[in-house]
Amino acid sequence: MEIKVLKNVLDKNKDQAEENRNLLDEHNVKMLNFISSPGAGKTSLLEQTIPELQKTMKVAVIEGDAYTSRDAERLQKFGIPIVQINTEGACHLDSNSIRNAFRQLDLQSLDVILVENVGNLICPTGFDLGEGYCIAVLSTTEGDDKPSKYPMLFRKAKAVVLNKMDLLSYTSFEKDNFVKDIYELNPQVQLFETSATQGTGTGEWNTWLNRMLSV
Amino acid sequence: MEIKVLKNVLDKNKDQAEENRNLLDEHNVKMLNFISSPGAGKTSLLEQTIPELQKTMKVAVIEGDAYTSRDAERLQKFGIPIVQINTEGACHLDSNSIRNAFRQLDLQSLDVILVENVGNLICPTGFDLGEGYCIAVLSTTEGDDKPSKYPMLFRKAKAVVLNKMDLLSYTSFEKDNFVKDIYELNPQVQLFETSATQGTGTGEWNTWLNRMLSV
Numbered sequence A, B: 001m002e003i004k005v006l007k008n009v010l011d012k013n014k015d016q017a018e019e020n021r022n023l024l025d026e027h028n029v030k031m032l033n034f035i036s037s038p039g040a041g042k043t044s045l046l047e048q049t050i051p052e053l054q055k056t057m058k059v060a061v062i063e064g065d066a067y068t069s070r071d072a073e074r075l076q077k078f079g080i081p082i083v084q085i086n087t088e089g090a091c092h093l094d095s096n097s098i099r100n101a102f103r104q105l106d107l108q109s110l111d112v113i114l115v116e117n118v119g120n121l122i123c124p125t126g127f128d129l130g131e132g133y134c135i136a137v138l139s140t141t142e143g144d145d146k147p148s149k150y151p152m153l154f155r156k157a158k159a160v161v162l163n164k165m166d167l168l169s170y171t172s173f174e175k176d177n178f179v180k181d182i183y184e185l186n187p188q189v190q191l192f193e194t195s196a197t198q199g200t201g202t203g204e205w206n207t208w209l210n211r212m213l214s215v
Helices: A002-026 A043-056 A070-078 A095-102 A152-155 A167-170 A175-185 A202-214 B003-028 B041-052 B070-078 B095-102 B151-156 B165-170 B174-187 B202-214
Strands: A029-038 A059-065 A083-088 A112-116 A133-140 A158-161 A189-195 B031-036 B059-065 B082-086 B111-117 B133-139 B159-163 B189-193
Touching: A002 A029, A043 A059, A043 A070, A043 A112, A043 A158, A043 A202, A043 B159, A059 A070, A083 A095, A083 A202, A083 B041, A095 B003, A133 A152, A152 A175, A152 B165, A158 A175, A167 A189, A167 B165, A189 A202, A189 B133, B003 B031, B003 B095, B003 B165, B031 B041, B041 B059, B041 B070, B041 B111, B041 B202, B070 B082, B070 B095, B082 B095, B133 B151, B151 B174, B159 B174, B159 B202
Parallel strands: A029 A112, A029 A133, A059 A083, A059 A112, A133 A158, A158 A189, B031 B111, B031 B133, B059 B082, B059 B111, B133 B159, B159 B189
Antiparallel strands: none
């Protein structure tokens, strides 16, 4: 019984995700789904990403969080539309909550929507939101074993941003192991190394992102 | 329909958790449930905890992981019984998987079972395993906003171990904010500060744990 219901939930999510994707296509809006553990640096990366995108595009953000709007508050300084989704304890966003968020945005006026998912390496990976691409953020302080322990995310991601490179030398993180595991799971993935709080390494990431969003 | 099924799943989990608790009581075994984000340092903390407990108690470990047995392999050096539960992508352990793990352990011969849950700050908090206490591990590199963003875990925890104290000075983690938020959520919680990889700060933790497990 539980399995049947889970299948129903996932099927319903998939159908709504397709509708979201069509809606975005109609308005020529690109959407990215950022997934990471709690505290890997998604919001800090967005703080380095939004001002670069704003130079040439109209940007909005959808913020997912179990209870708070702390991340949304950090991004208010950019003067862009931000929709907060509080999942009330649920561990991921779904396509229906994204559809509701769209109703608070003027899609016609936008070029790109950045979705910051709830901090979690497992549950968000099962729920297509209708995004164009998923971006995985991992921090060096989490350990180099995370790709093999959480393969679903790293298989699904268009790009992996390895963040907190400024802390690498204080950890036992073996970058060679990490890179090898990542490419074994996903040979086509784009890999970036950043320190979002220091603003280092974000140039390559922003160049790639701009190019990908412009095609 | 989904809500009804979720209620059924949680009710079933609770019933099995009560059975697990009774079984542990019968055999005078204490069980602890360690919950954290991916990479916060649960396994490293266990590496500092097990040798201290072994001096006076018979210890076993139940390892939860979505796919791998990497953490279990790290603990094999202690020569204790270890049961690996692979959740096949599921985001938390439940009381039924713990009951199955018990079947691979000789409860009669044990004093304490340490359960390392799947790395996730949300889902594991909803599933009672029949443990005596839940221990939350948070690392300084995850940010001081985590208690308010993930309040369920910090309300439920008997103790919070703030790990990676050796990296504190390289982060923007404000310990005062963190401590204030923790005590607001849970005035009775025990708070420890450790660097499990450096083996610092673990003395107080081990002293408290030994005392708590001896009563």
